[in-house]
Amino acid sequence: MEQFTFVVTEKEENERIDKFLANKDENWSRTLVQNWIKDGVVSVNEKSVKANYKCQIGDVITVSVPEPEELDVKPEPMELDIYYEDEDVIVVNKPRGMVVHPAPGHTSGTLVNGLLYHCKDLSGINGVLRPGIVHRIDKDTSGLLMVAKNDYAHESLANQLMEKRVERRYKAIVHGVIPHDHATIDAPIGRDPKDRQKMTVTKINSKEAVTHFHVLERFSDYTYIECRLETGRTHQIRVHMKYIGFPLAGDPKYGPKKTLPIHGQALHAGVLGFEHPRTKEFLKFEASLPEEFEKILQMLRNDR
Template identity: 60%
Template sequence: MREADGENDFVTIQIDESKAKTRLDKLICQELDLSRARVEALIDDGMVCLNGQVAVKASKKVQVGDVLEIELPEPESTDVLPEKMDLDIVYEDSDIIVINKQRGLVVHPAPGHYKGTLVNGLLYHCQDLSGINGVARPGIVHRIDKDTTGLLVVAKNDLAHESLAKQIMDKTCKREYLAIVHEPFSHRTGTIHAPIGRDEKDRQKMAVTSKNSRDAVTRFEVLENFDKFALVRCALDTGRTHQIRVHMAYIHHPVAADPKYGRRNTLPASGQLLHACHLELIHPRTGEKMAFDAEPDAEFNQYLNELRALKENQ
């Protein structure tokens, strides 16, 4: 049984025997005729509830008597317009485009912010972007924060989008970051396995929490130690919102200059010193394994060189 309200933005699905033992994400795809990527985004954003609790596992199989509630945000009527923009294009073909994103650039439009985003620039550069994520986020498979720099792959068509989204879910798409963090380490490597969900005290932030959270794993390697900071390389096994920033703060090594999760007494950079330095993927059409690398920007290197100089003079 399926019920929807008058504006069709809230759907209730009651599970009977014909739907039982079906994966949560697959069932929603079938019932609402949505793409897999769209359903994953709804689950990630906490828009799906199972028996009154926010659903966090797309793979969970539903049972007879379960009740699903799915909130479908109203589509934005505001047009996202192409804008001429200097883009650092690392690679491009008819299926994908890899961008080295600069600091301060928002990836996609959001309410109240429809200009000056990477999507606006991409629409000017190439009109053939996948439509899976709608008019506000065409082609966007994964995101990096406004003040995080580095590599981002964008899908030019739905075939590429579905393939890349699956690679991220299956953990075959590798993403690595460089970060300058507070406090030196006594060990060289580590793994942070701690669930991430919305901060109950501040809905604009994420936090390590057992409530309404999703599994999150970050592996890191310490590249250099300094007096009060360290340079680390982080690899994502999962892709939760603000994952590296939240996890590093959780182990008391917050990313330097992070205005949301960091310390007040930090390096005076214009934003968190976090850079997406390495990206590996399988080409959606050819099956070729591809790897891309990008050096940190001038601001990141400036503070890194200052820390190295201080260390040499000690």
């Protein structure tokens, strides 16, 4: 059990305790915090409170985070589009609609379930729910992922990500016609205080986020672009493109409802490059656009 302690500041006075705590960690939802309060693992000045308690200046709030529930993640046979594999690393092309790793209430049909059946030896650094997973892409984003088969490889790949040495390029279709050929978006991203299910550009509890992009093709109402990630924040491309006024087509969370006939955001992780953990050779892979993505581009070209 891990314990956290917070002291309420003047700026946070009269804020509900569930909202106060949910803003302290991007992985703490208000629902999760409310359950902790019901379970008695949250205290204010060493006393139990209810979720609607209004914080007062100087309150000492303690949270004893319970150990995560162990879930039984089972190997499942499935067709995997593997681009590369050796004793340390797997590079796989994830299809649109597939979740990367299990979560409470969703323990089957994920990429991790398929990987466990395929090779049975994945790194244990990220625990039982995310074995081998060094980075992730959203359910409705297709494309390349690197997966570690042992802890040695995992540490190397994670360090490369942290040091911004991994090459990650994405193809996307956005609403609107971008007038300039290329640009860099340097804007910090954090949890949206108005909607905990979303991320947003904010200076509050945020992390550095940098996205470079250039225009590949323009249409009457849309633009086809390539993005290069310098950092890897949750929903980074989706949030950054909305921030500058060109949200991703088909994005159910950050884009307009009236959009292209595509299931989920038009985003594909097409290029992945990294230094092999053991040989130190730089490996680079490229996955072509999914058929659905290609059809949308052809439709836009025909309408031009």
